[in-house]
Amino acid sequence: MILSYEPMEVGCIIKARPIGVLIMEDEDGEDPKILSVPVRDPRFGGFNDIADVHPHKLRESKNFSKSTRG
Numbered sequence: 001m002i003l004s005y006e007p008m009e010v011g012c013i014i015k016a017r018p019i020g021v022l023i024m025e026d027e028d029g030e031d032p033k034i035l036s037v038p039v040r041d042p043r044f045g046g047f048n049d050i051a052d053v054h055p056h057k058l059r060e061s062k063n064f065s066k067s068t069r070g
């Protein structure tokens with residue numbers, strides 16, 4: 001999962017770096033998601049750890065992930 005201020009199309013490829021793991025749950029149990037930020041977006045330059053992400057943005061990311069499950 002990549003945090004971004006810009007919309008991205010499904011399947012697009014961008015350079016990103018991991019900053020942590022979101023522990024999600026589905027019907028089969030734990031479902032960890034690697035959380036990354038775009039390498040070329042200076043707005044994420046100070047994001048080095050999942051703790052650098054605002055709690056509201058983490059909730060949004062979790063809700064987005066839940067809503068896009070197949």
